[in-house]
Amino acid sequence: MTGDYDEACDCVQEAFLSAYRGIGKFRREARFSTWLYGIVVNQAKNRLRQVKSRRGHESLTDMRSRHGEALCGDCSAAPLTESLADQWERKELEAKVQTCIVGLEHDFREVLVLKDIQDLSYEEIRDALHIPVGTVKSRLFRARLALKDCLVKVWGDLK
Amino acid sequence: MTCEDRAKKLPAYLEGELPPQESEEFKAHLASCETCRETLEDLKAADRLVRNLGEVSPPPWLKQQIMTGVREAHAERERFWRKFFFPLHIKIPVQAFAVIVVSVLAFYIYHQDEPRMRMQGMPLPSTPVFEVKKEQALPPPQTSRSKMAPPSSDMAPDESLVPAPQPDRTEYGDVYTSLAPSEKVEDTMPTELKRDAREASGETEPALAEKSQVPQNGETAWPITMKEKRAASSSPQMITGASSRVCEQGVCTAGELEGRDGEGFSTAKDTVVKDTQSSLALLLAVKDVASAGVELDKYLATVNARHTEITVHGKQQAFATEVRPHFVASVLEKLNQIGILADHHVPPEFGKEAQWVKMKITIMPAVNQNP
Numbered sequence A: 001m002t003g004d005y006d007e008a009c010d011c012v013q014e015a016f017l018s019a020y021r022g023i024g025k026f027r028r029e030a031r032f033s034t035w036l037y038g039i040v041v042n043q044a045k046n047r048l049r050q051v052k053s054r055r056g057h058e059s060l061t062d063m064r065s066r067h068g069e070a071l072c073g074d075c076s077a078a079p080l081t082e083s084l085a086d087q088w089e090r091k092e093l094e095a096k097v098q099t100c101i102v103g104l105e106h107d108f109r110e111v112l113v114l115k116d117i118q119d120l121s122y123e124e125i126r127d128a129l130h131i132p133v134g135t136v137k138s139r140l141f142r143a144r145l146a147l148k149d150c151l152v153k154v155w156g157d158l159k
Numbered sequence B: 001m002t003c004e005d006r007a008k009k010l011p012a013y014l015e016g017e018l019p020p021q022e023s024e025e026f027k028a029h030l031a032s033c034e035t036c037r038e039t040l041e042d043l044k045a046a047d048r049l050v051r052n053l054g055e056v057s058p059p060p061w062l063k064q065q066i067m068t069g070v071r072e073a074h075a076e077r078e079r080f081w082r083k084f085f086f087p088l089h090i091k092i093p094v095q096a097f098a099v100i101v102v103s104v105l106a107f108y109i110y111h112q113d114e115p116r117m118r119m120q121g122m123p124l125p126s127t128p129v130f131e132v133k134k135e136q137a138l139p140p141p142q143t144s145r146s147k148m149a150p151p152s153s154d155m156a157p158d159e160s161l162v163p164a165p166q167p168d169r170t171e172y173g174d175v176y177t178s179l180a181p182s183e184k185v186e187d188t189m190p191t192e193l194k195r196d197a198r199e200a201s202g203e204t205e206p207a208l209a210e211k212s213q214v215p216q217n218g219e220t221a222w223p224i225t226m227k228e229k230r231a232a233s234s235s236p237q238m239i240t241g242a243s244s245r246v247c248e249q250g251v252c253t254a255g256e257l258e259g260r261d262g263e264g265f266s267t268a269k270d271t272v273v274k275d276t277q278s279s280l281a282l283l284l285a286v287k288d289v290a291s292a293g294v295e296l297d298k299y300l301a302t303v304n305a306r307h308t309e310i311t312v313h314g315k316q317q318a319f320a321t322e323v324r325p326h327f328v329a330s331v332l333e334k335l336n337q338i339g340i341l342a343d344h345h346v347p348p349e350f351g352k353e354a355q356w357v358k359m360k361i362t363i364m365p366a367v368n369q370n371p
Helices: A005-021 A032-055 A060-071 A084-103 A106-117 A122-129 A133-155 B003-015 B020-032 B034-051 B060-085 B088-119 B184-188 B191-204 B206-211 B226-233 B289-302 B325-338
Strands: B279-286 B306-313 B316-323 B357-365
Touching (some): A005 B060, A032 A106, A032 A122, A084 A133, A084 B034, A106 A122, A122 A133, A133 B003, B003 B020, B003 B034, B020 B034, B279 B289, B279 B325, B289 B325, B289 B357
Antiparallel strands (some): B306 B316, B316 B357
16 A cells, blocks of 8 residues: 555554554444554555655655565565566566556555455445445546556556 | 447446446457457456465564554553542542632632622622621711712821721721811701701700701701711711611610711711601612612612612712612611621611601722722
8 A cells, every 4th residue: 555565564553553542433333344444544645645745756656666676575475386487577577566556546546455455345445435335436447447557558468 | 339438347347337238238349349358358367466466464573563552552541540540649639629729710700790790680698798897987878969078089087187096997997097077068968967967966966966057948857967967978988987876866776976076077887877757878888889789779679669869979879769668678688688788777666657768878889999
């Protein structure tokens, strides 16, 4: 969501602390995890706003390019059977995917991350982001199209 | 619909969100359109790539750091509450102090608003605003209606005329420091007052009686002695003396008249006098004359008083009215609530023989206004 591993860690930490402080505001209208997702997303949004103002004109894409390697430094999904070349190619592709995700507008990115990466349902996303399901779907479809266009552009053939 | 338009709807088609008819149409088109099929395949591949992204593991220190932060937040919150509520040696003084502050504040606000509350007719306790000893100096009744000697700022007491200070005078007694000697006072008094004064002084103080003038008419007189008239015609700051007395048919039954050398000077201790014509003259000392006047006026209306006349003399107000005899006691009680009523003794049977009892109530400020 933030495009930076350290920033993401800080975000998670702040989100947990916020959740602890604001536990009284949790009204059990949604699942606890959904409520927590909402806090994390808000934290990420605030964090990005701070980063933007701090780094001035530096674009998120540039930032992602610089931290791209770090993002996948702890990726543990690579099968052990893969050859080094395959692992390198896979890492490269994931880095490109991350770059494209970070390049999306925040409203689209948060929906895409919550739905396609975190695998939340539409209703859970609605509760976490406090937006209607129709808006969730609309943003998700546009985000997928934009991501596909970006990947085709940076990677070529996706098949 | 062009392929470009269809491409925008492909994610919805993939998700099964299109209406059945449109979905069938899409299916048919995809079978024949290579471009759209490739776009669909790219979309599926991108979706697959995103879903297959490797899970990012948190660093091992993150959990520990979060828990440390949570503990710190918990300790901070607990410290805050403990600081105020848990140690008894802090809690009890803080709460006691809070109670005292609230009490003092409430008392202060109550007394600040008291004049306004009186004006609005809100119920007030009968306790006067400030305590006055019985022996304390109080201003005599202000009986002159029209020609009141104006208060002057240079009223330094003349040593030869001012009586010795009362030993038991309280702080309020200092307000009324002395009585200014004035032979002219008599001239400024209404005729009926003079006559009444003559009657009163004729048996008690011949010297005064000699000085008194014969009344010019036979109007009903306000019951007041010569001494009172002299005191009344002076400013409130020039009055001394505080005891009370009731005179009936010119004979004082309580208290004593005090005078000096027949020059018309006397200490004004008499505040209530009753004569054969059922009249009362009363003196009321209040903090706020205006509000007290309003309240008294309202009350007089409730007891069906008649012929009520209000005369304002500077900071004083004089009420002349007539009430039914059975209301006299309640009026006196009301006056006691409004302010400090100079000591008075009214016999229970007072005025029963009359249909109406005349009352003259003079309201004057209870604090020294002189610079």
